[in-house]
Amino acid sequence: MKIGVLALQGAVAEHVRMLQKAGAEAFPIKKVEQLEDISGLVIPGGESTTIGRLMRMYGFMERLQQLASSGFPLFGTCAGLIILAKRIAEQETSHLGVMDIDVQRNAFGRQRESFETNLVLEGIADDFRAVFIRAPLILEVGSDVQILAKHKDSIVAARQGHYLAASFHPELTEDERLHAYFVQMVQSYAWGNTEGKKQEIQREQEI
Numbered sequence: 001m002k003i004g005v006l007a008l009q010g011a012v013a014e015h016v017r018m019l020q021k022a023g024a025e026a027f028p029i030k031k032v033e034q035l036e037d038i039s040g041l042v043i044p045g046g047e048s049t050t051i052g053r054l055m056r057m058y059g060f061m062e063r064l065q066q067l068a069s070s071g072f073p074l075f076g077t078c079a080g081l082i083i084l085a086k087r088i089a090e091q092e093t094s095h096l097g098v099m100d101i102d103v104q105r106n107a108f109g110r111q112r113e114s115f116e117t118n119l120v121l122e123g124i125a126d127d128f129r130a131v132f133i134r135a136p137l138i139l140e141v142g143s144d145v146q147i148l149a150k151h152k153d154s155i156v157a158a159r160q161g162h163y164l165a166a167s168f169h170p171e172l173t174e175d176e177r178l179h180a181y182f183v184q185m186v187q188s189y190a191w192g193n194t195e196g197k198k199q200e201i202q203r204e205q206e207i
């Protein structure tokens with residue numbers, strides 16, 4: 001299973017290492033053409049305005065939107081979550097805008113710019129050490145979005161079909177369980193696509 005990590009800004013090497021630890025082949029993705037060689041993509045943390053600007057500059061937006069609409073799995077962490085969101089509070093425009101969530105940037109205030117806490121990640125882990133750094137939170141989710149974790153009352157991880165998002169940095173600890181969960185998502189979508197293609201070919205042959 002080949003999974004990419006968008007390598008325009010942020011903790012790329014750490015995500016690559018965690019995906020490998022979770023059993024995937026992982027690569028940094030610097031050019032839009034490289035998207036054709038992978039079955040899923042992690043969008044790392046960093047600064048969402050900068051990542052968004054670089055994505056536009058290098059032609060990633062359009063191709064990723066096309067891929068996303070046909071079931072290509074995406075995992076956004078921290079700034080990556082902001083990139084996935086359809087709505088960003090106090091901002092008129094979104095970036096990729098594919099996941100049905102409303103997010104608030106830098107939501108934990110100045111005093112708590114960064115902190116660590118243990119989270120229950122629904123169906124994944126009940127003691128997940130999560131590192132938050134100038135983290136966003138999810139204010140609201142659409143009806144088909146599954147909430148995976150809350151910190152106090154705020155939503156900090158969610159999944160919608162082939163989209164996965166976390167406010168924190170799962171690449172900064174040694175716990176690869178959330179990456180392993182994404183690898184499984186990619187596997188099941190890749191399998192679904194192959195099955196879909198097989199059925200299509202079969203139908204064409206029957207005609």
Ligand SMILES: NC(=O)CC[C@H](N)C(=O)O
Pocket residue numbers: 044045046047048049077078079080082105106133134135136
């Ligand atoms: N660690 C992070 O990715 C921080 C995200 C950053 N505060 C933003 O709004 O883009």
